[in-house]
Amino acid sequence: MTDNNNIHTEDKLICTKGNDYYAEGEIYTVGRIVNDKYFQLLTSGNDDHWYATLDDQGIYVSFDTSTVTNNKAFFAKIA
Known part of the structure; x- marks a missing residue:
């Protein structure tokens, strides 16, 4: 991803609205960057991931x- 969106591999994100797979208030790590819109967001034990969107x-x-x-x-990204 480009520096304009400020998301990079190993960044930490906090869940601000959870669901069945991501818990509100928990911190997750950004995995591999796919392109300027999509990237992996690691889950339990950093072994699994879902693809996140930035738009x-x-x-x-x-x-x-x-x-x-x-x-x-x-x-939201943790500063």
């Missing part, structure tokens, strides 16, 4: 599944 809505992981009650989890 005009903010930083979030969106789940397209009927098993997740709230389909988006939102995050």
Whole structure:
């Protein structure tokens, strides 16, 4: 990703709105950067990940599944 969005591998993000997979108030680590819009967000023990999106809505992981009650989890970068 570019420096304009200020997200890099190993950055720490705090969950500001959780769902079934990400807990509000917990801190998660950014994994591999895919492009200027998508990157990996590591989960339990940093072994698993979901793909996060950075756009005009903010930083979030969106789940397209009927098993997740709230389909988006939102995050903020920890300064």
